[in-house]
């Protein structure tokens with residue numbers, strides 16, 4: 001396997017992602033998608049990962065060439081932390097659920113991350129007795145506090161801030177303040193609460209709507225809050241939420257496929273999940289501007305999409321060639 005050479009210039013490309021109108025879904029209600037896979041390591045998680053590392057450096061917690069960053073993650077935070085840590089001079093260890101896609105694990109290894117696998121569900125669970133990934137990462141970091149630093153995206157205010165100051169203000173500017181509804185998948189809750197708080201401060205009428213997958217889901221990066229406790233970061237600002245949607249695996253996958261057929265966008269499953277909910281919101285209003293977060297693209301989900309009969313292998317290959325709005329990634333994706 002070849003390893004791509006990373007450049008610190010990549011760090012300058014975090015944030016300022018495109019916001020595009022989904023023309024085949026828009027009518028009197030516009031639906032706009034923020035394409036977070038334009039971040040250099042391919043997902044929305046580049047934002048909190050970079051901000052949390054910079055914050056720990058500023059506080060003197062991280063020491064180049066000495067410190068090891070450790071974090072429980074279902075993939076995207078891991079990819080972001082691994083890529084960014086390597087560029088900034090830190091070693092990285094990740095605690096991940098074994099169910100994470102084979103492509104994601106291969107990317108993490110390719111980025112020199114040491115992996116600890118647990119039998120957690122797809123997203124590390126929060127809550128006593130179910131939080132294997134979080135407990136293991138905490139135990140490792142507490143045993144050698146002078147070496148390990150755990151950003152802890154489930155509680156770290158900087159995760160919230162990266163979306164409040166970054167994603168939220170970008171959306172406000174990109175829509176000239178016309179956004180009426182904001183929707184994002186819920187994992188740590190950093191995106192929905194950060195963007196949501198910013199937008200509510202600008203216009204208290206903007207509706208903030210998180211989307212969760214069904215119980216026992218297949219949507220990497222998201223969590224169902226009946227199965228897993230709401231992370232403290234989300235709980236703290238739960239009051240800004242206006243409505244909550246729950247979407248099945250089937251609806252999510254069907255909408256991922258539809259987004260390719262209608263818009264030539266090859267999205268990750270969490271984007272299908274959010275879009276399925278956005279369509280329901282759009283049906284119930286007469287006018288407005290819904291902004292949805294597309295957290296990552298579909299390239300690292302080939303095996304999942306083929307196993308779940310969303311695309312055949314040939315269809316996926318064709319989709320890769322035909323997909324629009326795709327950027328080159330600084331790592332290889334192998335199954």
Ligand SMILES: Cc1ncc(COP(=O)(O)O)c(C=O)c1O
Pocket residue numbers: 043045074075076077185186187188189190191192220221222268270295296
């Ligand atoms: C693909 C994907 N979508 C959505 C999210 C949720 O974002 P947040 O943790 O800010 O709630 C994540 C988080 O890992 C993710 O990986």
